[in-house]
Amino acid sequence: MKFQELITKRCSVRAYKPDPVEDEKLARVLEAARIAPTAANRQAFRVIVISTESCKSDLRRIYGRDWFVQAPYVLCVCAVPSEAWVRKADGWNAAEVDATIVMSHIVLAAAEEGLGTCWIAAFDPAAAREVLGIPLEVIPSAFTPLGYAADSALPKKRRPLTELVRRDRW
Numbered sequence: 001m002k003f004q005e006l007i008t009k010r011c012s013v014r015a016y017k018p019d020p021v022e023d024e025k026l027a028r029v030l031e032a033a034r035i036a037p038t039a040a041n042r043q044a045f046r047v048i049v050i051s052t053e054s055c056k057s058d059l060r061r062i063y064g065r066d067w068f069v070q071a072p073y074v075l076c077v078c079a080v081p082s083e084a085w086v087r088k089a090d091g092w093n094a095a096e097v098d099a100t101i102v103m104s105h106i107v108l109a110a111a112e113e114g115l116g117t118c119w120i121a122a123f124d125p126a127a128a129r130e131v132l133g134i135p136l137e138v139i140p141s142a143f144t145p146l147g148y149a150a151d152s153a154l155p156k157k158r159r160p161l162t163e164l165v166r167r168d169r170w
Helices: 003-009 023-034 056-062 095-112 125-132
Strands: 045-051 073-079 139-146
Touching: 003 095, 023 045, 023 095, 045 095, 056 125, 073 095, 095 139, 125 139
Parallel strands: none
Antiparallel strands: 045 073, 073 139
16 A cells, blocks of 8 residues: 555554454554664664453543554553653753654555554553552553444545745744
8 A cells, every 4th residue: 555545544443343453463563563664773662562352441431432452452651761762952851752753654555455543642640550560650641442343434524735834934
């Protein structure tokens, strides 16, 4: 699949089939996370792969929508600030941007594999830490279910480029 076709095809899925995800497909999605570009190639992230079968009630504490736990997996991308590149000029830490890039690779690789995802940032970080045992120095950045879509994608609504792009100056 060509890249433009892939980014057009990818959508947020909010209904999943219970069908299992093949190990090879999961491995390719996780490999896409591993090779994602990160600041100074520090790879200041971790991916937690959660099998939904045995912990649906705990996962619902993190994000309460029923469809969140319909897929066989939920992935959590975490930022690890202590491992990240830090800009000397102002001390800005790249860990959360790195984690965001990783999640972008995950959702695009999943789409290429015929799998659905939905990037979730509106979760309860305290519940995520408790349920998943995430240390205080690590930041849970984003979640996504990972599985086969149970419904068809709706057309995407996007603003025109003229509203989003500036040339030379703001």
